[in-house]
Amino acid sequence: MKQEIKEVVIFARVSSTGDRQDYQRQVNDLTDYATRNGMKVKRVFAEKVSGGKRNEEREELMNMIAYVKEHKVKKILASELSRVGRNTLQVLKTIEILNENGISLFIQNYxxxxxxxxxxxxxxxxxxxxxxxxxxxxxxxxxxxRMESGYRNYRENGGKVGRKVGYRKDERKLLQEYVDEVKLLRKGYSLRNVAKITGHSVSTIQKIKLVLAKQ
Known part of the structure; x- marks a missing residue:
């Protein structure tokens, strides 16, 4: 008997504030995953929006939920939870809606x-x-x-917030030194996961991510 091919949709997101990496990397990784596991990607939904927005304000997320309900798609692929929402309550609300309609959410990084x-x-x-x-x-x-506290203390001690001479050069050197970390971050891996995989501290990975966000 021929095995039925499961239809899925992909959901990708990058932040509109500070995060300038392309969501195409997420789409490519999830498409590869679907292909390897005999799934057919029926549609891709991708958005560039602030993670602070409520679900109801995220047009593409709402479009995806409406689409999977209407077309009876039973599985959604996402690279990590933060793509669904950066607020715990909003994430759980989305999952509750999907559960009620028998739609499963697959989180790739976990x-x-x-x-x-x-x-x-x-x-x-x-x-x-x-x-x-x-x-x-x-x-x-x-x-x-921590960032706000650091800036505040720096200013209170007479420091000026701004780029130093050679700042951009130092940034390029940092990205060249941590090539593997950069690749993982661009694929959408979380700070904690990149730290575990590479053996570097979360603070180091955060520094690299901040530099990437400025490019």
Whole structure:
């Protein structure tokens, strides 16, 4: 008997503020994954929008949800949770809508899926999604607070916020030194995952990501 080919859609996102990498890398990686696993990509949805927006304000996300419901597509591929939403509540709201319609969300970087092959809710995946989304939110908040504190202390001590001579040269040197890290970040891997894979600290990976965002 010929095995039925499962139809899927791909969802990709990059931030409109500071993150200038192209979402095409996410699309390419997810398309390769689908091909290797005998899936047919029915449509690709991609957006460039601030992660701080609510689901209802994200036109492409809403279009995707409407599309999979109308065309009875039962699986969505995303590179990581942050592509679905950078706010824990918004992520869980999206997943709840998908669950109610029997649509599974596959998160590539963790290899987890929200529904089983039988279309039932996967309790372990649901728990992991909640934890991972909250950890990601806390990491972003901590990084933002540290950056703001650093700038504030620097200014209070008479420092000037601006680029030093040779600044761009130092940035290029940093990217050349961490080629593998740059490749992983451009593929959409999270800071924590890149740190685990390469053995470097999260702070180092964050520095590299900040430089990439300025290009």
């Amino acid at each position: 290899g987890i899926e929200t529904l089983t092959d039988e279309g039932k809710i996967n309790p372990m995946s649901q728990l992991l999604v909640t934890i991972l989304a909250e950890i990601a939110r806390m990491e972003r908040k901590t990084i933002q607070e």
